[in-house]
Amino acid sequence: MIDRLIAQRLIDSYLLEDLTWGDITTDMLVPKGTKSKGYVYAKNDGIIAGIDVFLMVFNTIDSDIEYKKYFKDGEAIKKGDLILETYGDLNSCLKAERVALNLIQRMSGIATYVKKLSDMIKGTNARLTDTRKTMPGLRYFDKYAVSVGGGVNHRYNLSDGILIKDNHIKAVGGIKNALTKIKGEVSHTKKVEIEVETIHELKEALKYGADIIMLDNMTIDMMKEAVEITNGRAILEASGNINESNILDVAKTGVDIISIGAITHSVKALDISYNL
Secondary structure (H helix, E strand, O other): OOOHHHHHHHHHHHHHHHOEOEOHHHHHHOOOOOEEEEEEEEOOOEEOOOHHHHHHHHHHHOOOOEEEEOOOOOOEEOOOOEEEEEEEEHHHHHHHHHHHHHHHHHHHHHHHHHHHHHHHOOOOOOEEEOOOOOOOOOHHHHHHHHHHOOOEOOOOOOOOOEEEOHHHHHHHOOHHHHHHHHHHHOOOOOOEEEEEOOHHHHHHHHHOOOOEEEEEOOOHHHHHHHHHHHOOOOEEEEEOOOOOOOHHHHHHOOOOEEEOOHHHHOOOOOOEEEEO
C-alpha cells in the first residue's frame, strides 16, 4: 500500500519543480472558480497503477477537487476505458494534470510489464523482483508499481539489505574476505547476499555462509548446475541479460528469484489521457 506521508513529500517536490513560480498560462486564461469535469481515459490495454497517487496530486493543488474512481490499482484496463472522473476548479485541475499523468502513466507501464513477465513464469518457483535501477526521486512509486504488477521488491536502498557486489569483492581481496568480515559484524536480523559469476565462486560463497547468492550473467546450464550444487542451502537469484525471450528458461532452472533492472529503468509508460 502507498504510505501517504512518504508519497506526499515526494508529490510536493514534484509540484514544486513544475510550479516553481506558478502556471502563467493557466492563470492568464482560466479564472479561479471556473468549475469543470475531467475524464481520465486509457489509450492502451494494461494494468492500472497509481490511481490514488494521481488523485493525491490533484488534492495537493486543491483539496476541494472531487472524484469518482471506476478501477482500482492492479486491475486490467482496456483501450477506451474511463478510469476516473474529477470535478472541481478548472484552474487547479490544469495545474495538477501533467505531474499526475506522468506518475500514473509510468507506474501503469511498470505494472503492465511486470504482470506480463510474471505471467510468463507462472508454474515455476521463481519470483520476479526489481532492482535499484530507478530514476532518482521515483523509486518509491516504481517499487510500488512492481508490487501492483505481481512482482516482489528487492532492497529499497543501500541501508535496506547487504549485497556484496563484484567491486566490493575486489576491494577487500576476495569472496572469503568479504563474507568473513560481513558475517563477523552483521546483525542476526540481516541476511547477506553476494554476487558470483562462476561455479567456483558459488562454491566459495556457500562455504563462507552466504544467505543469498546472485548468479550474475550465468548461462542456463550454469544456473542449473548452481541449483543442484546449492541444494537449498542458500536463496539463488538470477540476474543479468534476462528478458522476455529467456525468462521462462531461467525460471525452469530452479532459481528462487529473477531480478530484472529493465522493469524500471527502461519502462514504457502506458498511454493514459486526461480530457475535459
